[in-house]
Amino acid sequence: MTKYIVKRLLLAVLVLWVVSIIVFSAVRIIPGDVCKIVTAAPDVDAKQCASIKHGLGLDKPVVTQYLRYMGGVLHGDFGTALISKRRVWPEIRTRIPLTLELAVLATAFATVLALPIGIISAIRRDRPADYGLRLLTIGWLSIPGFWLGTMLIIYPAKWWGYSSPPGYTDIWIDPAKNLQQLYLPAIALGLALSASLARITRSSMLEVLRQDYVRTARAKGLVGRVVVTRHALKNAMIPVITLFAVQFGFLLGGTVVLESIFSLPGLGSLTLASVLIKDYPVVQGLVLFFATVLVLINLLVDISYAWFDPRIRYA
Amino acid sequence: MTTTTTVIQQPMAPSALAQRRNIWRGLWRFTARRPVGAVAGLLCILLILIAIFAHQLAPSAPDALFPAAKLKPPSAAHPFGTDNLFRDMFSRIIVGSQISLGVGFASVFVGTLLGTFFGLISGYARDWADMAINRMIDTVMAFPPLILAIFFLSIFHATFLTVSLAIGIIIAPVTARIVRSAVLGVINLQYIEAAQALGSSHTRIMFRHVLPNVSAPIIVIASIQIGNAILAEAALSFLSLGIATDAHPSWGKMLQDTRSVWQQGWWTAVIPGVAISVAVLAFNMFGDALRDALDPRLRGS
Numbered sequence: 001m002t003k004y005i006v007k008r009l010l011l012a013v014l015v016l017w018v019v020s021i022i023v024f025s026a027v028r029i030i031p032g033d034v035c036k037i038v039t040a041a042p043d044v045d046a047k048q049c050a051s052i053k054h055g056l057g058l059d060k061p062v063v064t065q066y067l068r069y070m071g072g073v074l075h076g077d078f079g080t081a082l083i084s085k086r087r088v089w090p091e092i093r094t095r096i097p098l099t100l101e102l103a104v105l106a107t108a109f110a111t112v113l114a115l116p117i118g119i120i121s122a123i124r125r126d127r128p129a130d131y132g133l134r135l136l137t138i139g140w141l142s143i144p145g146f147w148l149g150t151m152l153i154i155y156p157a158k159w160w161g162y163s164s165p166p167g168y169t170d171i172w173i174d175p176a177k178n179l180q181q182l183y184l185p186a187i188a189l190g191l192a193l194s195a196s197l198a199r200i201t202r203s204s205m206l207e208v209l210r211q212d213y214v215r216t217a218r219a220k221g222l223v224g225r226v227v228v229t230r231h232a233l234k235n236a237m238i239p240v241i242t243l244f245a246v247q248f249g250f251l252l253g254g255t256v257v258l259e260s261i262f263s264l265p266g267l268g269s270l271t272l273a274s275v276l277i278k279d280y281p282v283v284q285g286l287v288l289f290f291a292t293v294l295v296l297i298n299l300l301v302d303i304s305y306a307w308f309d310p311r312i313r314y315a
Numbered sequence: 316m317t318t319t320t321t322v323i324q325q326p327m328a329p330s331a332l333a334q335r336r337n338i339w340r341g342l343w344r345f346t347a348r349r350p351v352g353a354v355a356g357l358l359c360i361l362l363i364l365i366a367i368f369a370h371q372l373a374p375s376a377p378d379a380l381f382p383a384a385k386l387k388p389p390s391a392a393h394p395f396g397t398d399n400l401f402r403d404m405f406s407r408i409i410v411g412s413q414i415s416l417g418v419g420f421a422s423v424f425v426g427t428l429l430g431t432f433f434g435l436i437s438g439y440a441r442d443w444a445d446m447a448i449n450r451m452i453d454t455v456m457a458f459p460p461l462i463l464a465i466f467f468l469s470i471f472h473a474t475f476l477t478v479s480l481a482i483g484i485i486i487a488p489v490t491a492r493i494v495r496s497a498v499l500g501v502i503n504l505q506y507i508e509a510a511q512a513l514g515s516s517h518t519r520i521m522f523r524h525v526l527p528n529v530s531a532p533i534i535v536i537a538s539i540q541i542g543n544a545i546l547a548e549a550a551l552s553f554l555s556l557g558i559a560t561d562a563h564p565s566w567g568k569m570l571q572d573t574r575s576v577w578q579q580g581w582w583t584a585v586i587p588g589v590a591i592s593v594a595v596l597a598f599n600m601f602g603d604a605l606r607d608a609l610d611p612r613l614r615g616s
Contacts, residue, residue: 015453026470142595146553147588154577253461275469287466291457
């Protein structure tokens, strides 16, 4: 087990190292002049530009720049934003709770919706209920989240004069208001996730329901409900958990769009804003941060599998 | 068999004839067993035809102005209404299908090509090449998908090629993994061994013997990815990171253009949104039916 964990850990570090090189060099080949972005002027004279570049350390060789940057990152220093001149890491850190909460709410909403749908669909396989639910989920997969989000802002306001309180309130200050502000974007974000969760729950349940031990449980005379929830569901959850890890990346991508639509000051809206104004230190920091989170989540999922299922350790 | 006369009239290699008959029989069986999938397939073909002949079908140019019609609801003259900038929404939706479907298809093509290439090598070569390619896939997958595309487009100026590449890179690792596991499934079969014994080169074995036998999962995953690619293109266009312009709109960009007037004109919000959903739904359902038909192992998943 220890050997397996160490191997996974080393691989994760390797991947993150390559990611950091890609992100760093990608940002360096960006077209457009840093001086123009910093000063927001069409023309910058050479002398001023040289001093700006010196200030940013861009006159050093690229390898030196990389080593310096990574040295900073390892100490929690992601540099300074080009335009707002704020430190990048505090800017990212203060926005984590919002995006995290949004992701958690969306996942919770998706799970609550998806599990019953997937289970019913599997038990009633090839009956009208199954067809109906499958049609419903494939339909949900086809709705663009950003469109749904905007509709959720506009139409309740138009029809019932309802709108959630503007802006964002910290959950520790006013939880009720916080939830009112976040549940609509969470629904828009979670709907597509719930569709793919329901589909995988269905197929995983079907797989498990065919197994001998389920037949044994039925043969013992257990009620159908007990067989499904106690015997089948638990074992059907492994592929579902894998999907959570895969879908977390999509969820982060979705926050870019939805936070911007709902004007929420999270990581997603910061990503979009920094890309649009070409504030590269911020973009670089955010992409590195997202990649780290994703790699860590996959690492945890891998390790937890090996923990639960010893066969994986030796694969 | 009615085909016997045809054979006499125009001699055909027996294998080619059998193949042709197989295609028609396969299509018929697909339609009979999966009517919903067949309807979805027809809808896909219709959408593709609309995109190809968009400029002939559109009643007016997508950026033609109708000075008397600002934000007018659907009517006989403008079946989908007009937007806040005096333009006919019907023409814009029709022409918009070109970018939405075009980028969707191009990115799936790019992603499938890359994914198949690396998946084949990684499954066939194993050892260090497999290791290297797997780490490459891990690296790409370390980026959240849409964020990777946004990051890519912040570096490269948006053109048809770069947008398709941006979405294609998201698709490629998924395809590569599926191709790799499919290759691992066939690599130990006897016909591969036979080809090796005959002294065929690795390249020949990979492309002539392995590739045809993993083509079913490749077709299935590609068709399933089209819907996602269309959604990704719509999101990028909505964020103004796509290639849509006034003269060449896309559905996502139309939503962005009219966002400020959605409350006054429901059709400006609903119609492009429905266009995206219908197209994605059609390709999703077709892909699903195709998967059930071609790849029994994945049936119903």
